[in-house]
Amino acid sequence: MDSAFDRHCSELVARERSGHTAVVEEDLLYVWGGYLSIADGEVFLPNDEIWVYDLEQGEWEMFHMSGEVPPSMSGTCGCSLNGHLYIFGGCDDNEQTNQIYCVNLTDGKYMWRKIVHESGSAPSPRDKLSCWVYNERIIYFGGYGRKLLTNIDSRNRSFIVDEASWMEDVLWGWNNEVHVFDTMKASWSEPQTHGRAPAPRAAHASATISCRGYVCGGRVMETRTSDIHCLDFKTWTWSEIIPVSTSPVGRSWHTLTAVSDGGLFLFGGLSVDCKPMSDGWLLDVETKKWREVQHPFKDKPRLWHTASPGKDSDVIVFGGSCDSILLVDTGHCNDALVFQTQPYPLFRICEDYIAMNLRNNETLRYQLPLLPPKLLTAVQTRMSFYRPTKKQR
Structure with a gap:
């Protein structure tokens, strides 16, 4: 990694938060929900x-x-599809939910719509799950939530009961279920998968490359893992990727982002010994090799943050906690960390160089008005990014 940015250029900034939802559309990062610790309590951010x-x-x-605004929540699963933000599940003031909502991010109205499915059955209430987007469908995996005792088959290991959390006929636990929501038909389905599925888990990370979904790590009962599995969406077959190199340590509340046709970027999380981490790794899914990468954010550990793919294979990390939320839960963040995972195109290098150096370079200042209007606007926009900033947490 050659460079990265940690920027907040405006006086107005989003509130610190963890367990939120974030997606990128065009050159815009959208952030919704999550929670913040105040005094001895946890407060959900405005819905x-x-x-x-x-x-x-x-x-x-x-x-x-x-519109039909969802409740304030954390741990919901969000994704972007055709310019819309979809959220499912999460935990509100009362308990986990299994509702799905969407909002158009492109029309400027930001009007929520609660989706009522036309067919199929929604998954049981849960949070800290993940999803993949493929062929107009959202494919959900795993999470932690509750089920009625009558809905649990003791012969089926897709749901592991959390012995510390149960009451009468309701049980909580981890699952490895796969549920599909077809956005065109507003229908739920649960495909029959093949192969050996990952163990039930929550607070894991996932990413999509072509017709395959990858899931990495997470909390499996009382442990945290670093295993990585792949689900083929055409055959619904699971396979485990066994790395041929040194692998990241086990973790939960980390992120996994597709940065190329065969590359995944892992960042941060909470380690097996409950330490917040700031390491970054690249996995080549073809060679099955992990490679730890250098970056300038080693002093910025993050967990329960979000990571979104940006242009030119950038990864935009926002928010999260910089301490162990299991123990302290006070160090919520609101900075945007932009990781560079591939060499930038020459045009972007030139644009950034001009924007960074224009104020101190007389030759560049004289040449700026001679640029074509579209390029002039792009450089002037980029200059705003490189204004002096206030230090953010």
Whole structure:
């Protein structure tokens, strides 16, 4: 990794948070939900606000939301599909949920819509799950949640009961179920998978490459793992990737992001010994080799953050906690960390160089008005990103 940025250029910034949802559309990062620790309590962030970060200008803006607004939650599973943000599950003030909502991110109205499915059955309530997007469908995996005792088959190991959390006829636990939501038909289905499925888990990470979904690590009962599995969406067959090199240590609350046709970027998380981590790793899914990468954010451990793919194979990490939320839970963050995972195109290198050096380079200042209008606008926009900034946590 050659470079990275940690930027907040505007006076207005999103509130610190963990367990939130974030997606990138075009050059905009959208952030919704999550929670914040205040005194000895946990407070959910407003459910009728969406924060938008311009990755080109480095500026935040907040918009109020309307419509069928979902409850304030953390641990919900969010993704972007056709310009819409979809969220499913999560934990509100009462318990885990199994509702699905969507909002159009492109029309400027930010009006939530609660989706009522036309067929099939929704998964049981859960949070800390993950999802993949493929062929107009959202494929959900795993998570921690509750089931009725009558709905648990003791012969089926897709749900492991958390012995510390149960009451009468309701049990909580981890699962490795695969549920599919077809956004075109508004229908739920549960495909029959083949092969050896990953152990039931929550607080894991996932990413999509082509017609395959990858899941890495997470909490499996009382342990944290670093195993990685692949689900083929055409055959619904599971396979485990056995690395041929040194692997990251076991962790939960980390992120996994596709950065190329065969590359996955892992960042942060909570280790087996409950330490927040700041290491970054690249996995080549073809050679099955992990490679630890150097980056300038070694002093910024993160867990229960979000990571979104940006342009030119960037990875945009936002928020999360910098301490162990199991023990302290006070160090929530609100900075955007932009990781570079591939060499930038020459055009972007030139654009960034001009934007960074224009104020101190007289020759560049004289040449700027001679640029074509479209390029001039791009450089002026990028100059906003490199303005002096206040130090953010």
